Structures are given as structure tokens and as C-alpha cells.
Amino acid sequence: MRKPPLTVRSLRARPVVLKLKRPVVARIATITDWPIILIDLLTEEGIVGRSYLEPYIVKSMRYLVPALHDLGDMLKGRQLSPIEIFDAARKSLRFVGYEGLSMIAASGLDMAAWDAHAKAAGVPLCVLLGGSVGPVRAYNSNGLWLKAPEAVAEEAIVLRDEGGFDGLKLRLGRTRISEDLATLEAVRRTVGEDMHLMIDFNQGLNLAEALERCHRIDDHGLDWIEEPIVYDDLDGYAQLASELKTPLQIGENFYGPRQMHVALQKKACDLVMPDFMRIGGVTGWMRAAALAGVHGVPMSTHLYPEVGAHVMRVTETAHWLEWQDWTNPVLQRPYRIENGQLHIPDVPGVGLDWNEDAVEAHLVS
Numbered sequence: 001m002r003k004p005p006l007t008v009r010s011l012r013a014r015p016v017v018l019k020l021k022r023p024v025v026a027r028i029a030t031i032t033d034w035p036i037i038l039i040d041l042l043t044e045e046g047i048v049g050r051s052y053l054e055p056y057i058v059k060s061m062r063y064l065v066p067a068l069h070d071l072g073d074m075l076k077g078r079q080l081s082p083i084e085i086f087d088a089a090r091k092s093l094r095f096v097g098y099e100g101l102s103m104i105a106a107s108g109l110d111m112a113a114w115d116a117h118a119k120a121a122g123v124p125l126c127v128l129l130g131g132s133v134g135p136v137r138a139y140n141s142n143g144l145w146l147k148a149p150e151a152v153a154e155e156a157i158v159l160r161d162e163g164g165f166d167g168l169k170l171r172l173g174r175t176r177i178s179e180d181l182a183t184l185e186a187v188r189r190t191v192g193e194d195m196h197l198m199i200d201f202n203q204g205l206n207l208a209e210a211l212e213r214c215h216r217i218d219d220h221g222l223d224w225i226e227e228p229i230v231y232d233d234l235d236g237y238a239q240l241a242s243e244l245k246t247p248l249q250i251g252e253n254f255y256g257p258r259q260m261h262v263a264l265q266k267k268a269c270d271l272v273m274p275d276f277m278r279i280g281g282v283t284g285w286m287r288a289a290a291l292a293g294v295h296g297v298p299m300s301t302h303l304y305p306e307v308g309a310h311v312m313r314v315t316e317t318a319h320w321l322e323w324q325d326w327t328n329p330v331l332q333r334p335y336r337i338e339n340g341q342l343h344i345p346d347v348p349g350v351g352l353d354w355n356e357d358a359v360e361a362h363l364v365s
Contacts, residue, residue, distance in 0.1 A: 011072025049116025110281030139167025
């Protein structure tokens with residue numbers, strides 16, 4: 001018998017800050033403290049949808065937490081239909097714009113709504129979306145920041161062995177290109193030719209630097225070169241994509257599927273990797289995945305490996321899942337990584353539950 005729809009009761013958003021085991025050291029920033037907003041979407045029927053946001057900057061939570069609570073107040077008493085909830089949240093913020101913090105808040109709400117929706121149906125999210133429970137191919141993105149070449153090469157072995165990975169992401173963008181090349185060569189010697197290597201410049205170069213450096217690493221057998229220049233310079237990306245043999249990866253800064261559409265129309269990339277808090281949560285991902293399918297463009301995830309694993313099971317051009325365990329300390333049951341694959345638990349929803357002792361220890365006001 002069909003179950004009655006859920007009704008939104010309230011939303012609780014809690015800010016926590018964790019210390020990163022391996023701090024982010026990129027050309028544009030160094031991050032040691034990792035902010036996470038834990039979202040609980042409560043329903044009158046007792047089902048709780050859970051999600052989280054990772055907004056990079058601790059002080060951004062001062063604005064996102066109240067925004068999430070405002071959305072919860074606005075939606076109180078409404079039927080919990082994820083797509084309608086997402087569209088209502090975005091429309092309520094239309095006058096301040098669809099991008100930036102507006103989209104991030106709506107995305108966090110959306111992911112929680114889909115979790116609750118799947119729980120009400122009694123199936124994992126990937127099953128609700130028309131797929132099946134199974135493993136998802138992943139690469140390890142937990143480190144390999146801008147350190148000395150020998151230190152990066154040693155860490156590559158550790159990251160490979162954390163879950164039997166056959167793919168690793170390392171970051172480039174040091175002061176001298178010779179140091180970048182030395183790092184890349186040291187890692188390749190250490191992990192071997194069969195290891196898939198992805199390179200991320202974290203938007204650290206101007207176009208002139210990117211043209212030089214990307215051409216210098218173009219024959220190193222890389223799976224992709226990611227975000228060498230500022231994310232919104234699509235004309236610059238189009239020039240790079242037309243000149244390079246190595247696939248060009250962008251997308252973690254697409255604010256909604258329409259921005260991805262524009263990038264694809266401009267031929268600004270060969271690969272896309274939307275971020276869930278910017279693309280629009282599960283709803284935004286599924287809309288973007290349809291575009292990637294039409295264009296035949298491989299699609300990878302950025303952060304949020306748990307929800308990412310579910311949608312990758314139903315994404316036509318699914319490529320790689322980015323594995324980062326930065327939220328594991330506050331999860332009651334972190335996902336399992338084995339043989340380079342993330343394994344989805346066969347439980348209703350996404351499978352997120354909070355470790356309340358850890359949450360309490362890392363809450364911020």
C-alpha cells in the first residue's frame with residue numbers, strides 16, 4: 001500500500017569544526033580547520049532526513065545556519081516533495097540571486113529532503129532513483145598538497161594503501177614549475193605507471209602560467225588537469241581545452257546546471273565534476289547529469305562521497321568518485337572503502353547518522 005507523504009515539521013542546522021588530518025595547502029589558501037553544517041530535516045511522521053554542507057570557510061556558517069533555519073520555518077507544514085522543496089527554496093531567495101550562499105543553503109536542504117524521501121520509501125537513495133546498491137569506483141583525494149616532492153611521494157603510498165586505490169589526486173601550483181615537475185615525477189616513480197593520477201591547480205594560475213605549465217605536463221599520462229585558472233574564465237578554459245591533449249576537468253564551481261550547460265556549449269572542458277552544495281544537491285545533480293549524458297561528457301563527483309555514491313549509480317556518464325574522509329569523525333557509520341571502491345550500505349536513505357559525542361565535542365557557537 002502506498003505510504004502517505006511526509007510533512008515538514010522543522011529543520012535543525014548545527015555548525016561543527018574539525019581539524020584536518022592533512023591540512024589543505026594550495027596556492028590560493030591553507031586550511032587547517034574544516035567547517036561542516038549538520039542538517040536534520042524533521043517531519044511530522046517521525047522520519048528525519050540528514051545531510052551536511054562543507055562550506056570551506058568557518059565564518060561562512062554564521063550566514064548559512066540562519067538561512068537554513070529560515071528555510072525550515074518557511075517550509076513548515078508543507079508536503080516533503082524534494083523537487084518542489086528545492087524549487088520553493090530557490091524561489092524564496094530569487095531577489096538575492098540563485099548563486100553563492102543561496103544555492104548552498106538550498107542544496108543542503110535538498111539533500112536532506114531526498115534522504116527523508118528514500119527513508120519513507122524504505123529503500124536506499126540509489127534504488128529510489130532507479131538504480132541498485134553496489135560499489136562505486138573512487139580515487140583518493142585526502143592529501144598530496146603543496147609539500148616537498150619527496151614528502152608527497154611518500155604520502156602517495158599511504159593514500160594508495162588506505163583503501164587499495166588505483167587513482168590519486170595531487171595538487172600543483174608551486175612557485176617554480178620545476179618543483180611541480182619534480183613532484184609529479186617523484187609520485188609517478190613511487191606508485192608506478194598503472195596508477196591513475198589527477199592534477200588539480202586549485203585555480204592558482206593566470207592564463208599565461210596555465211598555458212605554460214599545462215603544456216609542460218601534457219605528456220605525463222594524466223587522467224585530467226583540473227581548474228588551472230579562476231573558475232569563471234570559461235573563455236580561458238576553452239582555449240586550454242582546445243590546445244591540450246590531457247582532458248581538462250572543471251565543474252566544482254558550477255552554481256546550478258545552467259552554468260554547466262554554458263561551459264559545455266563553450267567547449268570549456270572535456271570532463272565535469274559538480275559539487276553538490278553548488279550544483280543544487282541531488283535535484284541539481286540529476287538535472288546536470290542529463291546534460292552530461294546528452295553531451296557524452298564523463299561526470300565525476302566533488303566532495304560529499306556518501307550522496308555522491310548513490311547518484312553515481314544512476315548517472316549515465318559516471319566517471320570517478322572523489323573520496324575524502326573529512327566528515328568521518330562525526331559519522332556514526334562511515335562508508336567502507338575497499339579495493340578502490342566505495343561501498344553503499346543497504347539501508348534506507350543515504351545512510352547518514354551522526355556520532356553525537358563527536359558532534360558535541362566539535363560544536364561551535
